[in-house]
Amino acid sequence: MGKIVGGFMMPHDPTVFINPKKLDNSHLMDAYAEIRRRIVALGATSAVIVGADHYILFTPKCLPQILICLGELNGPVDQLPGLPGRPIPHNAALAGYIFDHAQDVGFDLAVARSLGVDHAIGAPAHLCLPEDGSVKTVAVYMASGVAPYLRLRRAHAFGAMVKAAVEAANDEERVVVLGSGGISHWVGTGEMGRTNPAFDRMVLDAIVAGDADSLLALTDEEILREGGNGAMEIRHFLAVMGAMPGGSGEVIAYDAWEGAVTGLGFAQMRPAA
Amino acid sequence: MGKIVGGFMMPHDPTVFINPKKLDNSHLMDAYAEIRRRIVALGATSAVIVGADHYILFTPKCLPQILICLGELNGPVDQLPGLPGRPIPHNAALAGYIFDHAQDVGFDLAVARSLGVDHAIGAPAHLCLPEDGSVKTVAVYMASGVAPYLRLRRAHAFGAMVKAAVEAANDEERVVVLGSGGISHWVGTGEMGRTNPAFDRMVLDAIVAGDADSLLALTDEEILREGGNGAMEIRHFLAVMGAMPGGSGEVIAYDAWEGAVTGLGFAQMRPAA
Amino acid sequence: MSINAVEQCIFDLGNSGRVRKGYSAEPEAFLARYALSDEEKALIREMDVAELFRRGLNPMLLMGFYMGFHGPASMVDYLSKMPTLASTLGTGE
Amino acid sequence: MSINAVEQCIFDLGNSGRVRKGYSAEPEAFLARYALSDEEKALIREMDVAELFRRGLNPMLLMGFYMGFHGPASMVDYLSKMPTLASTLGTGE
Numbered sequence: 001m002g003k004i005v006g007g008f009m010m011p012h013d014p015t016v017f018i019n020p021k022k023l024d025n026s027h028l029m030d031a032y033a034e035i036r037r038r039i040v041a042l043g044a045t046s047a048v049i050v051g052a053d054h055y056i057l058f059t060p061k062c063l064p065q066i067l068i069c070l071g072e073l074n075g076p077v078d079q080l081p082g083l084p085g086r087p088i089p090h091n092a093a094l095a096g097y098i099f100d101h102a103q104d105v106g107f108d109l110a111v112a113r114s115l116g117v118d119h120a121i122g123a124p125a126h127l128c129l130p131e132d133g134s135v136k137t138v139a140v141y142m143a144s145g146v147a148p149y150l151r152l153r154r155a156h157a158f159g160a161m162v163k164a165a166v167e168a169a170n171d172e173e174r175v176v177v178l179g180s181g182g183i184s185h186w187v188g189t190g191e192m193g194r195t196n197p198a199f200d201r202m203v204l205d206a207i208v209a210g211d212a213d214s215l216l217a218l219t220d221e222e223i224l225r226e227g228g229n230g231a232m233e234i235r236h237f238l239a240v241m242g243a244m245p246g247g248s249g250e251v252i253a254y255d256a257w258e259g260a261v262t263g264l265g266f267a268q269m270r271p272a273a
Numbered sequence: 274m275g276k277i278v279g280g281f282m283m284p285h286d287p288t289v290f291i292n293p294k295k296l297d298n299s300h301l302m303d304a305y306a307e308i309r310r311r312i313v314a315l316g317a318t319s320a321v322i323v324g325a326d327h328y329i330l331f332t333p334k335c336l337p338q339i340l341i342c343l344g345e346l347n348g349p350v351d352q353l354p355g356l357p358g359r360p361i362p363h364n365a366a367l368a369g370y371i372f373d374h375a376q377d378v379g380f381d382l383a384v385a386r387s388l389g390v391d392h393a394i395g396a397p398a399h400l401c402l403p404e405d406g407s408v409k410t411v412a413v414y415m416a417s418g419v420a421p422y423l424r425l426r427r428a429h430a431f432g433a434m435v436k437a438a439v440e441a442a443n444d445e446e447r448v449v450v451l452g453s454g455g456i457s458h459w460v461g462t463g464e465m466g467r468t469n470p471a472f473d474r475m476v477l478d479a480i481v482a483g484d485a486d487s488l489l490a491l492t493d494e495e496i497l498r499e500g501g502n503g504a505m506e507i508r509h510f511l512a513v514m515g516a517m518p519g520g521s522g523e524v525i526a527y528d529a530w531e532g533a534v535t536g537l538g539f540a541q542m543r544p545a546a
Numbered sequence: 547m548s549i550n551a552v553e554q555c556i557f558d559l560g561n562s563g564r565v566r567k568g569y570s571a572e573p574e575a576f577l578a579r580y581a582l583s584d585e586e587k588a589l590i591r592e593m594d595v596a597e598l599f600r601r602g603l604n605p606m607l608l609m610g611f612y613m614g615f616h617g618p619a620s621m622v623d624y625l626s627k628m629p630t631l632a633s634t635l636g637t638g639e
Numbered sequence: 640m641s642i643n644a645v646e647q648c649i650f651d652l653g654n655s656g657r658v659r660k661g662y663s664a665e666p667e668a669f670l671a672r673y674a675l676s677d678e679e680k681a682l683i684r685e686m687d688v689a690e691l692f693r694r695g696l697n698p699m700l701l702m703g704f705y706m707g708f709h710g711p712a713s714m715v716d717y718l719s720k721m722p723t724l725a726s727t728l729g730t731g732e
């Protein structure tokens with residue numbers, strides 16, 4: 001029987017890495033490194049990383065609500081400073097197991113045979129997992145960047161499904177679930193560069209309290225208005241919370257950093273004892 | 274409140290149209306025409322056509338379990354004699370309504386913004402719907418040609434979901450559900466050209482009896498062994514049956530025609546009174 | 547003639563340097579492959595990202611499209627043209 | 640080096656005459672774009688559809704790939720090479 005041993009939230013804002021204003025970003029890189037240390041300390045063997053396609057990977061002919069990659073991973077294909085594209089160690093057995101379980105319980109996951117991921121998966125895979133490849137990735141994309149958006153409630157239910165799948169697996173998997181996403185940010189709209197620390201704080205408070213309900217009560221219009229189109233990525237945080245019912249969280253770092261365009265939150269979720 | 278007014282099953286075997294042996298195929302074209310007459314007689318306004326991608330439309334980077342097109346349709350992109358590619362009148366409002374309802378009840382439908390369909394949708398759209406465009410298409414693709422295959426049970430549940438969506442719609446839609454697929458056929462394997470009339474008869478008997486359970490009891494291995502990889506398309510028939518619980522069927526025509534490579538069944542399902 | 551055809555066209559242009567090269571060499575021949583009205587072709591040719599956004603195109607797509615043609619330094623220029631997201635929501639801010 | 644890379648390569652070749660032209664012009668350069676072992680490259684070059692099928696590739700994909708290169712009349716030739724589906728199932732027939 002496998003086990004969910006923890007969850008983490010972290011941003012993947014490209015401007016953190018491009019750092020156009022050449023500011024000191026070491027506190028942010030430290031936060032990624034702290035997550036990596038904690039994942040190692042948890043003895044994790046695999047990471048389910050949940051990200052958003054930013055209309056880079058999937059075409060208007062087939063936009064998945066939720067997609068899982070069953071095979072090889074590499075990337076990010078949109079290479080960034082410090083994040084060169086390279087193979088990402090993957091766990092095909094666990095991905096296949098989650099897919100089968102999803103079919104059993106009524107999720108219709110689109111699949112990729114293999115995938116060059118974008119920075120949403122590439123940033124946490126490179127920065128939050130040990131470099132020796134000992135923690136293998138299962139990549140999941142949710143419709144958080146391109147409408148029609150996945151329902152918040154479905155993202156949360158997906159996390160619960162992953163927990164059930166991992167626990168039903170024969171393997172001695174110790175799994176962390178990583179929700180990759182910014183908090184408030186506006187991507188490609190006139191507001192871009194703006195953040196909303198009050199919205200960020202509300203989201204982080206909900207994570208700390210393990211209070212998924214207050215996030216699930218948000219409408220998409222509220223999220224778009226207060227957090228921007230980028231904040232639709234709180235779906236990925238809800239997936240993490242869904243995998244840890246009754247759990248609670250801790251903020252590792254937060255900064256509405258002026259070098260970036262996003263409210264940058266780094267957090268850990270711990271499963272209920 | 275909309276209504277499901279009927280369902281039809283028909284093949285889309287390209288060799289019926291290419292007719293390489295130059296045999297008389299008029300009884301098959303008549304069967305398509307008979308379905309068109311019945312659809313007109315039912316006063317249908319829209320047709321939900323369920324087909325399989327044959328690894329033409331969707332790439333190994335994103336293989337949907339179920340996909341619905343929310344916008345314009347044209348095709349078939351793999352043009353066949355008598356089936357030239359052209360715009361296919363579509364019902365975006367109904368497609369959007371079904372998508373929203375699917376989200377409400379926990380289906381994760383991948384979407385196409387617009388789509389050039391293959392012969393699976395193109396053949397019934399051209400041959401079974403009136404040429405004046407008065408019956409508009411909603412195109413649905415199921416994973417019946419490319420593994421991982423959609424579960425049979427899920428295909429059936431999809432049909433039930435379409436029924437509920439149509440009935441919850443405000444529009445005065447009169448909807449037919451078309452399951453496009455061959456019965457026994459082997460596509461691209463050493464058996465190609467073989468058919469299994471006993472398997473075909475079993476499937477048609479189940480349709481006539483409105484007995485989805487006997488089809489749902491089949492394993493994929495049984496279908497592959499007795500009906501071939503093409504017979505995985507009975508998923509589309511199950512979608513039709515799911516939309517007409519308690520209904521019963523009638524065989525319009527059946528031929529394991531030597532000019533083609535498929536057990537060719539044409540049938541109608543009638544909703545329970 | 548459809549916003550979906552515009553979206554497909556902009557997706558194709560935004561995600562491939564090779565496609566952009568083909569477009570730049572023969573813009574009219576390239577645009578003719580999509581079911582676009584003359585007005586829609588003009589919006590694409592003129593890279594009228596503001597109007598394309600008002601018509602419902604995804605702003606991530608538009609940003610990639612614009613910067614694909616004009617390079618990363620064009621971000622400021624791009625943003626100066628773009629309406630706010632708030633302007634597209636119910637009562638706005 | 641993976642059956643998934645082989646599948647992507649064969650999908651790309653099977654579904655586009657333009658891609659096939661690029662492959663035919665410079666096969667080695669084309670194959671180098673995929674993470675293929677030398678053995679896998681040889682299977683594609685030799686269009687060894689039987690072995691590709693045994694390794695799990697979809698027969699619809701293989702048929703389109705083969706006939707894309709050899710034309711519709713090659714169907715008989717293609718089928719003469721192909722194992723049965725039954726041979727891949729549990730106890731066979």
Ligand SMILES: [Fe+3]
Nearest residue numbers: 052120182233
């Ligand atoms: Fe993002």
Ligand SMILES: [Fe+3]
Nearest residue numbers: 325393455506
């Ligand atoms: Fe078919």
